[in-house]
Amino acid sequence: MILNYIKIAFRTLRKNKGYSFLNIFGLAIGITCASLIFLWVEDELSFDSEFEKQDQVYYVPTHQEYDGEWRTFNSTPGPFAEAMKTEIPGVAKASRTKHRDLLFSVNDNAINSGGRFVDEDFITIFSLKFVEGNAKEAFNNPEAIVITQETAEQLYGKNTKAIGKVLKVDNTENYLISGVIENLPKNVTFPINWIAPFERWSGDKEWTNGYGSFFADTFVELSPEADFNSVDAQVRSLLEKKTGDNDSKAFLHTIKDWHLRAHFENGKQVGGRIDSVRLFTIIALIILLIACINFMNLSTARSEKRANEVGVRKAMGSGRTRLIFQFISEALILAFIASLVSVLFLFVLLPQFNLLIEKDLVLGLSQPFHIVFLLGITLVCGIFAGLYPAFYLSSFKPVEVLKGLKVTQGSANYIRKGLVVGQFTISIVFIICTILVYQQLQHIKNRDLGFDKDQLISLNVNGTMIEKFDVIKQDLIQTGAVSSVGLNNSGILNGGNNGSNLTWTGGTNTEDVLIFFRYISSDFLETAGMELVEGRGFYENMVKDSTSVLITESFAKLMGQGSAIGKKIDRGDIYTVVGVVKDYLFDDMYGQSDPVLFFNYHGEASYMYLKTNPKIGTSDVLSKIEAVMKKHNPAFPFEYSFVDDAFNAKFKSEQLVGKLSQLFALLAILISCLGLFGLAAYTAEQRSKEIGVRKVLGASVSGIVKLLSKDFLKLVGLAIVIAIPVAWYVMDNWLGNYAYRIEINGWIFVIAGIVAIVIAMVTVSFQAIKAAIANPVDSLKTE
Amino acid sequence: MKNILVSLNEATRTVNSGSNKVTLLDTINLNVEEGEFISLMGPSGSGKSTLLNCIGMLDNFTGGGYTFLGEPVHSMKEKNRSKLYKEYIGFVFQAYHLIDELTVYENIETPLLYKNIKSSERKAMVADMLDRFNIVGKKDLFPIQLSGGQQQLVGIARALIGQPKLILADEPTGNLNSKQSEEIMELFAQLNKEGVTIIQATHSESNAAYGSRIINLLDGKIV
16 A cells, blocks of 8 residues: 555656656755754754763852943852852862963974863863873872863874873973863863863962952852752852852852853843754744645645546545545655755755854764654654645545546635745745844944954964063064054953942942953054044053053043043042043943043053054065064964954854845745745646637737736735734844844835745746747647 | 345435525436446436436435445445445446556556455456456556557456446446447446446447446436
């Protein structure tokens, strides 16, 4: 019996090549799309999931209150880890950590490597596995460092024991390799290439020992029997007790949420990447739905061809259940072929997709889970898409179809039309969303930042860059490639160093506004292209100018009426405001400019900014800069980044949404058009007699094309009407996430509508014209 | 006395066409004994096909009684009815109605599939039938590759494969030329001799003459 169905299915496929192609191709695109998305989703969900203690490991961030609003920071005071461990019974292990990039050199081979200074508990919290050495003795020596296998290979090559070797770090210090651990899984929120005892970093930094500075990433492991709620409550109150302040609360953030649910708003967890994961899962399902709709449409549209077979089979004694079973198996066979085709597509497209989303996904067809999942999609698609046609086709009465009566298609017609409207509604919503996401991205990227991010290069300060700053600057400018050089203790795009306990002439920071502190060299403002709106900039001699400060406009506003110049600010020492700088954006590119206080001091700068000459090519500029840096700071590799790249990177998730929505809009339209194309073909076929009669009676070709296209355009029109409010609602919601946003403009709907109509027209008119120019004699003879 | 196969008692079939009630079959009384060969005659629209379809249980009478082999069909559930006709009735159509996607062999085999007959048994039965109709050489051809007469031969073979008691043939030669139709009618006569009961609808006097009894229909009534 089954064999009989399969045979019939294949012969039907072969006989109706066009129809089969449309069906398989459409479904294959749908499955490909969904598979790509699901691969991405799987990757996102896999973050941190390979660590063993999923129910016990927590990160400890803090909520801090400023200006009535709770902000969330990834930092805790140094002694807090130890305090939790000793004072809260449920906390079994705790580790402070500090992330650093270190320069490892072995002979001529030097690599920059990110890792963490940690407490010993870190090893057990993350169940790190030792390949060389062991967990117990790893931190016995204060000069110890444990590196990953990968790092060991990079430094010493394969098959060389690394343990016991002395490693030169930052060209100044020696570390003793006390162990080699297995590489961390690919997807972890806190990647490390090495760990070393925390004290090696904190050493003589007195401020790391008190509760005044929040700087450490703290991890804890709860004992297996500990109750999360009770421990969390104790963690919250412990920090208050220790700081004597009730405006900072530490809390537990479970390892399961690190990657996907790490957004906090006003002290509440509000999602994060999980939102994108959900969004794209829904999109994947929608695309599959469109593909299945195609299938239903095409199957029922050609029902007349199958009606006879249904009649005969019923007369031969087939019950309805058997026919339903037969049609669903046919759909399943088609779906199966489509999924084979989609595997082919996936092979070709996955590398491109990886480029697009900047991931390294693999098809992994050897993983049983992937196979099962793909089969699952196939099965669901086949059954879902086959169900309606199966019920519809099997309902034909043999007497009617065998007599050659036209199958009454009343209900099927409406359903088919409804499905087409559904498909196009989805496609149009995609088009509108794509346009709006793009507009919003452009809107933000073109926002006046208050500084000039173009032609701006950022270098990490290391080695002798500060001592030799004057010479370096002079040499750089002499090359002609660089017009200005400035130092800053904080990245220009970052939040960083801040505080709120200030008083000034005529007032204090009573509103408890968070003020950001910047320690800069005198030329930083010019380098960054920031604008001085009042007063003067810093003198080059920072010692002479050490009590002068600059403030931004929003800070000046806080200080009240009148010019801020000459006002005094008390931050332990007294400073005088000598200039006001135009507000500029950092950290949150969608938000407002927070007030900034600039000091004329670059002794502890972390970043060197270079404004380059736009007339000289980028590679030329870079090689000139490199030459200067090699001369004055030879021990360190030349590493740089462009500020505008870093700026763009801030929009990664938006950009991903943008790119993917473009892709999926395109595919949704493509699939919908395949369906429309097939449907138009069958309508034309069905109405061939009518067309013949009309032509004999004198209808023109254009009249007939109009006649055939009109119905479809009505459907697309209806789809536009439905899509507009849906798209508006969805996008208004999405834009609601951004403080700095575009308004939705009516003409976007017009454009999307026109695009949809044009696409539908092109699709349908091909068939309509073909039907209209056919010789009426042929169609009339067939009766 | 022979078994009564079909017994119609004031059987009526009406349909609603718009607001009008149209009577297709009007109080038909008919007994068909096993072994009969009945020819239904009458002009187009007289109700021949409707009567055949109703007897074949593809369609239902709307009034009166219908008994098949002593079983009251009119009060049966759909499921039992289909079991009944699957078992005892074979159809032959004017337009043959072979399934285009199946070969001759597979077409003949189809009714057996619906009767859940085992594969080995099916093979034997189909082979017998092919042999009997002299179409062994054509078993792998598709209907489209056959002439009309050959297609109808396959149609009859398909109707016979289930070993029915009753063959219902609606204008079986309507699409054939005279030579082909003569062959088909000879075949029917032969089958009838072998004990198969046949009811055929036909326009042709000469075809009707093959039957053992002729029933004339006009406007849904036996005249």
